[in-house]
Amino acid sequence: MRVTFTVNGREESAEGVWEGESLLYALRERLGLPGSKNACEQGECGSCTVYLDGVPVCSCLVAAGQAEGRQVRTVEGLAEGDRLDPVQEAFVECGAVQCGFCTPGLIVQAHDLLERVERPSDAEIREALAGNLCRCTGYEKILDAVRLAAARKAPGKETSA
Amino acid sequence: MDFLRPTTWEEALAVKADQPEAVPIQGGTDVMVEINFDVRRPVALLDLNRVAELREWDLVAGVCRVGAGVPYTAVIEDLGGTLPGLAQASRTVGSPQIRNRGTVGGNLGAASPAGDSHPPLLAADAVIEVESRERGVRMIPAAAFYLGVKRSALEPDELIKAVHVKPATGPQYFSKVGTRNAMVIAVCSFAVALHPEERRVGTGIGSAAPTPRRALEAEDLLARELDWDAPDLDPALLKRFGLLCAGAAAPIDDVRGTAEYRVHAIDVMARRTLTWAWNDYLGRRAA
Numbered sequence: 001m002r003v004t005f006t007v008n009g010r011e012e013s014a015e016g017v018w019e020g021e022s023l024l025y026a027l028r029e030r031l032g033l034p035g036s037k038n039a040c041e042q043g044e045c046g047s048c049t050v051y052l053d054g055v056p057v058c059s060c061l062v063a064a065g066q067a068e069g070r071q072v073r074t075v076e077g078l079a080e081g082d083r084l085d086p087v088q089e090a091f092v093e094c095g096a097v098q099c100g101f102c103t104p105g106l107i108v109q110a111h112d113l114l115e116r117v118e119r120p121s122d123a124e125i126r127e128a129l130a131g132n133l134c135r136c137t138g139y140e141k142i143l144d145a146v147r148l149a150a151a152r153k154a155p156g157k158e159t160s161a
Numbered sequence: 162m163d164f165l166r167p168t169t170w171e172e173a174l175a176v177k178a179d180q181p182e183a184v185p186i187q188g189g190t191d192v193m194v195e196i197n198f199d200v201r202r203p204v205a206l207l208d209l210n211r212v213a214e215l216r217e218w219d220l221v222a223g224v225c226r227v228g229a230g231v232p233y234t235a236v237i238e239d240l241g242g243t244l245p246g247l248a249q250a251s252r253t254v255g256s257p258q259i260r261n262r263g264t265v266g267g268n269l270g271a272a273s274p275a276g277d278s279h280p281p282l283l284a285a286d287a288v289i290e291v292e293s294r295e296r297g298v299r300m301i302p303a304a305a306f307y308l309g310v311k312r313s314a315l316e317p318d319e320l321i322k323a324v325h326v327k328p329a330t331g332p333q334y335f336s337k338v339g340t341r342n343a344m345v346i347a348v349c350s351f352a353v354a355l356h357p358e359e360r361r362v363g364t365g366i367g368s369a370a371p372t373p374r375r376a377l378e379a380e381d382l383l384a385r386e387l388d389w390d391a392p393d394l395d396p397a398l399l400k401r402f403g404l405l406c407a408g409a410a411a412p413i414d415d416v417r418g419t420a421e422y423r424v425h426a427i428d429v430m431a432r433r434t435l436t437w438a439w440n441d442y443l444g445r446r447a448a
Contacts, residue, residue, distance in 0.1 A: 001164060018162070019162035019163060019164040019205075019206060020162050020196045020202070020203075020206065022193060022197060041194070041197040041198065042194040042197065042198070043190055043193075043194065043255065043256075043258070043259050044344055046256060046258060049258055055234075055261045056257065056258050056261060057258050057261050057262050058190075058258045058259065058262070060193065060197060061188070061189045061190050061193040061194065061259075061262060062189055062193070062262070063164070063186060063189055063192075063193060063196075063206060063208065065164040065166065065206070065208060066186070066189065066208050066210050068166070109257070109258070127257070127343075128257055130256050130257070130342065130343030130344065131255060131256020131257055131258050131259060131343060131344060132256075
């Protein structure tokens with residue numbers, strides 16, 4: 001079947017989509033957007049996190065057909081041209097990227113957190129990222145990066161409780 | 162495989178009546194795992210995301226009606242005061258991404274004994290609204306809904322429309338054993354709901370029997386012997402309550418835990434949750 005939806009602001013059609021196929025597969029293999037990573041295929045690792053109508057979801061657990069007519073934003077859609085999003089910049093500067101496989105999912109999930117909470121507490125950051133696994137176990141640097149991005153996006157604001 | 166996309170409830174019922182083998186998909190957090198791992202090859206997927214009314218919740222005639230497509234995130238954000246037990250259980254589901262997609266309706270459809278919504282629904286006397294084109298609406302009490310491991314009272318041509326739960330009139334608590342806070346399928350779980358106006362306590366046991374179930378003898382014990390005007394919870398009564406809850410469990414050994422451990426944990430969680438609820442009740446009574 002054909003599935004048409006908006007990806008990173010552009011309307012795209014994926015052709016020949018199998019009915020049981022995931023949104024993740026359609027993004028990677030049919031639309032050439034390999035930023036979202038395929039690891040566990042069961043919602044355990046968060047590496048495939050994308051925005052679906054503005055809400056972060058595991059794209060491996062969305063049937064591609066369910067995205068018909070909807071808005072999808074992937075990690076590829078966070079930067080503005082050559083200018084990285086503050087979350088991406090902070091990940092680079094803090095050394096929060098090791099093998100890099102978990103990074104796209106963590107960046108989308110952290111991006112969503114900072115859209116909703118200006119200066120999250122450590123507990124809020126941990127809770128928001130609880131569904132994103134990093135097997136290099138670089139969590140401390142990842143937390144540093146989210147704190148730095150939050151400080152840059154909302155300078156002068158206090159950390160929430 | 163067919164991919165069916167009804168946009169109204171009537172259309173969804175018609176599709177399900179014509180193709181009863183179609184598998185409903187809501188958040189996909191169970192169905193897609195099975196498809197991704199080739200455990201299941203349904204002849205058709207019935208996408209319910211487009212049926213907008215399923216995503217609504219409402220208070221009708223003093224009862225909270227939660228549409229089958231309301232995601233856990235909305236239960237947590239909107240219903241924490243009205244349905245505290247269900248909201249607590251919802252907070253323990255998967256991760257934020259999973260809670261953004263997963264629904265109570267989907268949890269009921271999957272009918273896994275480990276589903277997190279079941280114990281609080283049992284403890285709060287929830288009723289499940291199902292419907293078919295041919296026979297119309299059926300209202301099934303939660304206690305009669307779960308029939309076996311991943312088997313429910315839902316007929317092949319029926320769809321789950323909503324769950325009806327009375328707003329809490331007393332404290333409710335949910336407790337769950339797992340290896341960490343996030344991404345945990347319950348080793349076992351327990352829910353308690355105090356119904357002070359009826360001088361009754363509801364219970365729900367999760368992941369410690371072929372189906373979610375109530376601890377009926379333990380509920381009867383409290384209905385007979387709990388003194389609602391007493392300053393404290395009688396320690397001997399609390400102990401008997403825990404043992405009767407443990408006795409109501411019929412768990413198996415599996416990868417997540419042993420039967421023996423689960424029985425012990427149900428005893429502990431039953432006593433803990435009742436103590437938390439009772440302490441809240443005392444606080445409210447004094448206020």
